[in-house]
Amino acid sequence: MSVQERKQRERAERERLIVATARGLAEQQGWDAVTTRRLAERIEYSQPVLYSHFRGKREIIGAVALDGATELAAALRAATAVADGPRARVAALARAYLDFAAANPAVYDAMFQLDGGLAFAQESTPEQLKDAFAALLETLGEVAGEGVHPGVFTEVFWASLHGQATLTRAGRLPPEYLDQRVDLLVDRLALL
Amino acid sequence: MSVQERKQRERAERERLIVATARGLAEQQGWDAVTTRRLAERIEYSQPVLYSHFRGKREIIGAVALDGATELAAALRAATAVADGPRARVAALARAYLDFAAANPAVYDAMFQLDGGLAFAQESTPEQLKDAFAALLETLGEVAGEGVHPGVFTEVFWASLHGQATLTRAGRLPPEYLDQRVDLLVDRLALL
DNA sequence: CTCGGTTGTCTAGCGGTGCTAGCATCGGGT
DNA sequence: ACCCGATGCTAGCACCGCTAGACAACCGAG
Numbered sequence: 001m002s003v004q005e006r007k008q009r010e011r012a013e014r015e016r017l018i019v020a021t022a023r024g025l026a027e028q029q030g031w032d033a034v035t036t037r038r039l040a041e042r043i044e045y046s047q048p049v050l051y052s053h054f055r056g057k058r059e060i061i062g063a064v065a066l067d068g069a070t071e072l073a074a075a076l077r078a079a080t081a082v083a084d085g086p087r088a089r090v091a092a093l094a095r096a097y098l099d100f101a102a103a104n105p106a107v108y109d110a111m112f113q114l115d116g117g118l119a120f121a122q123e124s125t126p127e128q129l130k131d132a133f134a135a136l137l138e139t140l141g142e143v144a145g146e147g148v149h150p151g152v153f154t155e156v157f158w159a160s161l162h163g164q165a166t167l168t169r170a171g172r173l174p175p176e177y178l179d180q181r182v183d184l185l186v187d188r189l190a191l192l
Numbered sequence: 193m194s195v196q197e198r199k200q201r202e203r204a205e206r207e208r209l210i211v212a213t214a215r216g217l218a219e220q221q222g223w224d225a226v227t228t229r230r231l232a233e234r235i236e237y238s239q240p241v242l243y244s245h246f247r248g249k250r251e252i253i254g255a256v257a258l259d260g261a262t263e264l265a266a267a268l269r270a271a272t273a274v275a276d277g278p279r280a281r282v283a284a285l286a287r288a289y290l291d292f293a294a295a296n297p298a299v300y301d302a303m304f305q306l307d308g309g310l311a312f313a314q315e316s317t318p319e320q321l322k323d324a325f326a327a328l329l330e331t332l333g334e335v336a337g338e339g340v341h342p343g344v345f346t347e348v349f350w351a352s353l354h355g356q357a358t359l360t361r362a363g364r365l366p367p368e369y370l371d372q373r374v375d376l377l378v379d380r381l382a383l384l
Numbered sequence: 385c386t387c388g389g390t391t392g393t394c395t396a397g398c399g400g401t402g403c404t405a406g407c408a409t410c411g412g413g414t
Numbered sequence: 415a416c417c418c419g420a421t422g423c424t425a426g427c428a429c430c431g432c433t434a435g436a437c438a439a440c441c442g443a444g
Contacts, residue, residue: 007391035429035430035431036430036431036432037429037430037431045393045394046393046394046395047394047431047432047433048393048394048395048432048433048434049392049393049394050432051431051432051433052392052393056431056432057431057432112358112359112362112364113305119363120362120363120364121363121364121365121366148372148376149369149372152369152372152373152376153376155359155365155369155373156352156356156373156376156377158355158359159352159355159356159359159365159373160348160351160352160355160377161355162355162358162359163350163351163352163353163354163355163356163358164348164351164355166304166354166355166358167304167347167350167351167354170304170312171311171312171313172304172312172313173313173347173351174313177341177344177347180340180341180344181344181347181348181351184340184344184345184348184381185348185352188380188381188383189376189380189381191380199420227400227401227402228401228402228403229400229401229402237422237423238422238423238424239402239403239404239423240403240404240405240421240422240423240424241421241422241423242403243402243403243404244421244422248402248403249402249403
């Protein structure tokens with residue numbers, strides 16, 4: 001049995017290597033540069049090896065996205081944990097979200113911009129994505145206000161953050177008023 | 193001179209044909225299906241003809257995006273013109289924006305999701321894009337509230353709409369609570 | 385220790401992509 | 415009527431995602 005276990009371990013190791021390499025390459029040179037050939041060369045295996053781990057490129061993107069979701073959830077919880085009061089928590093959440101998107105553009109793209117073949121808001125939605133949404137809900141649910149469904153409120157707030165994240169990074173929003181934009185969002189949308 | 197004028201006219205006509213064909217193909221089968229070969233076949237010319245009009249595929253996407261910006265601006269102005277009072281105008285604007293994104297997904301992608309090689313929020317920003325933003329500003333500027341820069345407020349509201357548009361269409365937001373989400377955005381963000 | 389079979393990896397190649405060099409042909413100006 | 419430049423074509427480049435089939439390496443049985 002031990003032999004099989006070792007092989008399985010090595011295989012899992014290599015799978016992590018593939019995902020990490022894809023992520024690094026995307027972060028360095030953009031997702032366009034992440035081709036199966038380049039990726040194979042970086043991990044020092046031939047192309048078909050990739051297809052013994054993933055169905056195709058989209059599934060590799062999906063794996064990066066799931067990693068990102070885990071990290072995003074952790075970043076949001078870490079930021080809100082050290083903030084006192086609802087106002088500070090929501091502000092810290094918004095900050096952490098936008099910071100994450102700015103610091104990990106390729107991962108953020110994998111999660112929300114590219115097609116990673118992931119299902120959202122469904123039964124089959126992967127646990128990592130549900131948990132990231134849960135992290136938002138924990139803080140935002142308590143400032144939704146009377147008669148407003150916490151889930152719907154969280155979706156609206158999230159969409160607003162997502163819009164700012166994507167438009168900022170795509171050069172559609174000038175970065176200098178970022179603070180004002182976040183304050184506006186927090187002060188107006190959240191009922192404190 | 194008349195000969196040259198005729199040729200110039202025919203050339204402009206063909207350029208419109210290229211853009212319209214690209215847009216139609218993208219709307220029917222998605223941007224992935226818009227390849228230079230297929231596009232050339234549809235307009236009944238060979239591939240290199242495309243490159244005598246545009247530098248490459250990205251510039252074709254950009255041309256579709258500019259068309260879209262013009263239409264979006266018109267749709268927004270048409271919607272707000274028939275609404276009475278600030279509240280109704282903002283609500284109509286939000287509705288029109290999300291409706292446009294839902295009705296023209298490929299065009300919306302060309303404008304904000306894909307790389308059309310367009311500059312935003314700069315000197316060199318094409319007139320159509322500036323005007324679309326201006327259409328937003330006309331309605332949103334008057335509900336920004338005291339001490340809030342109208343431009344910054346418009347950016348925030350726009351980003352929120354953009355977030356909802358993209359997340360909804362990508363299946364990240366369930367469509368059933370769309371009305372509630374729009375109401376939330378209008379009632380809270382705008383100071384009426 | 386040897387052998388058979390499974391498991392794993394690689395080489396090579398398919399059909400597609402965006403884009404371009406170079407030739408042919410067509411038509412306007414003299 | 416002829417020349418010549420503009421214009422559109424054929425053919426091909428390098429690259430893409432993905433896969434079939436050959437080959438090697440290794441494990442377990444005798």
